Every structure is written in C-alpha cells, then in structure tokens.
Amino acid sequence: MTVESGAATTAALTLNQPVPDTPDQAGEFIQLLTPEGERIDHPDYPMNLSAADIRSMYRDLVLVRTIDTVAISLQRQGELGIWASLLGQEAAQIGSARALGPQDMVFPTYREHGVAWCRGIDPVKLLELYRGVSHGGWAPEEHKFHLYTIVIGSQTLHATGYAMGIQRDGAVGGESAEAVIAYFGDGATSQGDVNEAFIWASVFNAPIVFFCQNNQWAISEPLEKQSRIPLYQRARGFGFPGLRVDGNDVLACHAVTQKAMQAAKEGQGPTLIEAFTYRMGAHTTTDDPTRYRLASELEVWKHKDPIERVRAYLVRTGQAEPEFFAGVDAEAKQVGARVREAVRTMADPPPLAIFDHVYAEPTSILRAEREQYAAYLDSFEQEAAR
C-alpha cells in the first residue's frame, strides 16, 4: 500500500472499461510536510502559520497522543469499559480542528479526541463516556462541539441541518460567517445517511465541510469493501469539490480545512476532504487487528508518523529548542497523571439519575416509575438500618 503510486483519473467510465483506480491508490495528494519533515510548497496552499503556531500544534499532537495512551492503559486496568484509540490520526484531527474559528460547529464521531481537545473539552469528559458514567454530558453549544455519535454517519445529517440553520440565520458571508465541519470515517461513506447528507448539503448549498478520515480500516474491513474509487472522487457525483490530503501531515490538514471552511463561509457550499491516514491501533480496545491485517503494513505507516515529522521539521529549521520539547514532554506527563487520577476517582452517578433528562419535564409514567423504584431502593436501606 503506497500512497504515492497510481495516477488518478476522472475520465468517465464506460460499461466496457474496468474501474481505473483502486480506492487506496492516492491520485492527487496534498502534502506540505513530508514524513521526513521537509516542507513542500503548494501553489494553492501558501504557508500562513508562524513558528509559534507550529510549535503549538506539535504540543497538541503530543498531548492528545498521551491522553490516548493513558486511556488505553486505563481500559486495560479495568477503569474504562472500552476506548477508541486515535493513534495515527492525530494530525488529521489537530490540523483540521485548529483551522476552525470559535464560532464554527463541529459534529464528531466517537474517535475525535484530538478535535475535542482543540474545542476545549476536558478529556476527562470523554473518558466519562468510555467509563460508562455518562453518554457524553458536555454542553455542545458551549464548546461548539456536538456529542459523540456512535451510530455510524448519523451526525453528518445533523451537521447538514445545522448548516441549513446557519443559512437561515443569515450567517453566511461577511465577518461573522459561520460554517460546520462533520467528521466521519471511510466506513461511514457507505452509510445512507452520509450520502443523504451529501445530497442535502449540495442542493441547499449548505456551509459545511465533510472531513473524512480514511484510516483504511472499518474494524476489519479494508477500504476496498467500501469503495471502488478514491473516496474524495465521490464528491464529484454529488456536485461539489472533493480533495485528498495527507492525513498524517498536520500542516496540510490545517491548510485544506481552512480553505474549505472559508469557501463554505463565503457561500460556496460544501467540500469533501479525504484525509488519507491510518488507524495505527485497534478499532477499539475490544478489537484484535492481528486477525485481519499484516504487521508489515503497520511498519510502512510507522515511517509516516504524524508527530515525528513535525518534530524533525522544527529541529531542522531551528524553530524549536530542546527545552521546548522537554517542556512539552513534561506537560504531557502532567496531563496524563491528571487524567489518570480523575478517572480513578470518578464517582458513579446515583441510581435515580437513570430517570433524569428523558423529557423536558418528567411524564406521569416516568414519575411513577421513579417513585416506585426509589421506594424499592429505600426498602434495602431500611432493612440494613434495622
């Protein structure tokens, strides 16, 4: 699996021709920073980041990887029920999320820990969900970051509807323009909801960016089970632009997202971004990828690590001193320790919390069940007190 090989063709297919491309061959591929940490100039994406910006992105990359590592070990220790690792996808998430304005709305899957970090969600809130203490529980509007969505692709329609709301609020164009970004994976592109979202966004010209992290695997199913053409090329059939970016290149992910969000805000409608990346870990902590993929594939992708290339670039260009890296590592340790401690001491909600927030006001049926169950629980306490 090489990402550089294979020429993309968008020529029309005929019945007699084989499909000319396979989904994992790259075709066009926007890259601004090579795996070796060398900057590549791209005419459409001039560099607009300062050394401080890139150092700050590096910090984000390291911290979210740390949180991810801590979460995996917490799951192994029985402190979390499950965890969906973002290992390998840090650049796609940090790059895209750092391109958003505070007014922009995010609709994540359940793996967008890096995006959540950039939106100011306390990682402990994410871990609540995976510990089984809540189903999320942060205030989506406060962070402009919707709840994690587990049913694959469902959130893309919510994102599109939200973008239609932005249009109705007159918030397209001008200084205070807003847009929406919807995250999803390669597997999700087979879902009806994602295809419906593409259609809705297209015909209503909604201000939305569809950000697909193609991490090559939908649990055990490789990309060729989902598509016969590169995913970004699907956008063409829906009537809006699609492009593929090196998903392990934080600078490129930032640049393409910024441009697509700007286009959405200016009223140019949706864009599909396919961030070509790789799920380095298991689907979740319940999964065993050795059953379905080769270790050699992992080795190839290890050389494309999203963090190492930024470090190499910062070192080579003298934009960061050793003290900077030591400082980030120390901060990572602190953040990891804080998250670990917070999860270990996290209290379970009280049993009667089961009945909260089903409706704006509890219904008569619900009130009766709650009262009955409270009395039942009380009966044990009374027994114990006797």
Added chain:
Amino acid sequence: MTTLTLSKALNAGLRKALENDPKVLIMGEDVGKLGGVFRVTDGLWKDFGEARVIDTPLAESGIVGTAIGLALRGYRPVCEIQFDGFVYPAANQIISQLAKMRYRSRGHVSLPVVIRIPCGGGIGAVEHHSESPEAIFAHTAGLRVVACGDAADAFAMIQQSISSDDPVIFFEPKRRYWDKGEVDTANGMAAALPLDRAKVALEGTDVTLLTYGPLVRTCLESALAARGDGRSIEVVDLRSLSPLDMDTIGASVRKTGRCVVAHEAPVYAGLGAEIAARITEQCFYQLEAPVLRVGGFATPYPPSRLEEYYLPDLDRILDGVDRTFGY
C-alpha cells in the same frame, strides 16, 4: 367557531405556529408548492417562503436528520413523513438520535421537532400506505406520541406539539382528513386541554371504550348504535399515546367496570396490551371483566380489497363490547 375539515384544521394550526414563531419550519417531500399529498400544508409555501416551508430531497432519514440539526441551531422543524409506511428509513434518526439526545446530553440539548405522520387505513391504498406504527414510537423513551381524532384537536394539538420542548410523533388519521368539525380558531391555546391528557369524548356508564386517531369516530358511532340496545358506552379519546393519561383512563374504568381498547394496529404487542396491563394493575378490584382488545390481526396490512375485514368497524367493536358482558 368555524367549521373545518381535519386537514384544514391542521393547516390552520400550522399557519398559526408559523405566524407566532419565526423559528418554526415545515419540511418534507412535496410540502411546498404542492401543499403536501394530502394538502395539509396548502398555501404555506406561498405565504412563508421556501426558507421556512422546505421541499426536501426524497429521503426520510435525511428529513429527520437535518431537522435534528436545525433544532440544534434553535429552530422548531415540523417534518412531514408522507405515509406511515415510509417512516422506517428514518427509524435510526428518530429512535436513536432524536429521542435520546436530551438524555445523552444530560439535559443540555433540547430537540423540539415534530414528525407528522398520516396513519391508518381505509382509503383503498396500495401497501405501505395504511399502517399504524404508533407502538414502536410509544416504546421509545424520549418521544411524545400523540394522535388527533377530530378537527378541534388537530388544530390545538399540532400547535401544542410544536410548542413542546420534547420531540413529538404526531399521528394524523388520514381517512378522517375530510371529516368536518367545529374549531375555535380565534382564541389562544390557554384553554386547550394539555397535550398529555385524554378526553372523555362521550359519557357513558356501562363500559369504557378506549381509542384514538381514526377509530374515535368509529367508536362514537358504535356508542350511539349501542344506545338502541340500552347500553351506555363511555368513549375515551386517548389523544396522548405516550405518556398515557392513566388518571382519565382509570377514572372511567373504575366508574364502568368494563373496558375495551380499540386500535387499527395489530393487537399483538400493541398499545392495547400496555393499556390493559395498567388497567389491570390499577383497577383490579373494580373490573367486572378482563380488558378486551379489538384491532388489526397479527398479519401485515392486507391488500385494500380486504381492508374492511381487517379494520375494526362498528360491528367488531360492539362485538368486543358484548364479550365484556359475557363474564
């Protein structure tokens, strides 16, 4: 008071809601220029524009999914699902997304979305156009499920549903769209019966007939016919299917001591089962007979030439009533 068909009463209620709150939107297939296949949204597109009365692409999951997004943005979308049998493509968006968002967010998110569904049979339609899927939604926590049975309720309940901060599945008895009734369109909603309350549509003393939606009229006709036999039937229009108004139901059954539940949906695991169980728990010592159910069979909806045998009619309902006197 104005005389309106049930369809026109819904139309008037939707118009009021659009006038009173700029956040109210109508969306669905053919709801715009055409005014809906049953003309319930007739004239609204012309008067409120395409930004508020939205002709959507033809995909039910998309309708409900984008309505959720609009509600997250502060809008109050009213979705039309063209026919009962077409709601299933939207099942994930309704059951897993819409119904659970408040709970999942621990109260941070409110989704005031109304999903209007013309329901039930009796119009000679092809398959998937005559179903009664209310039990599926009543079984889903987080949804309110209501059914209007007459024009006055149609006018009031659609406005109450739109004002509700909970998602509401709103069933409209399609074969009653053309039934006329007196509607008070001039006064506000303050005097209207709350959305979660049942109403006694006809008082009686011998047996309670519980029903909703399309069978309200059938049950009223049954009660009038039974008077000839000297039998006094109380008809209760449930209106709210989730939550059930057990206070009104219980009061009636305790008074009469007998009860028949009638709905078009299959009896098996239908709403009548839940109602019968609750009545048994709450009115056990006042019951003279078990709660009986009259409804659709445990079959798919039949071809329309057979629907008169499938749908509970006056005779089948009175047969049920007779059987409760056999104990």
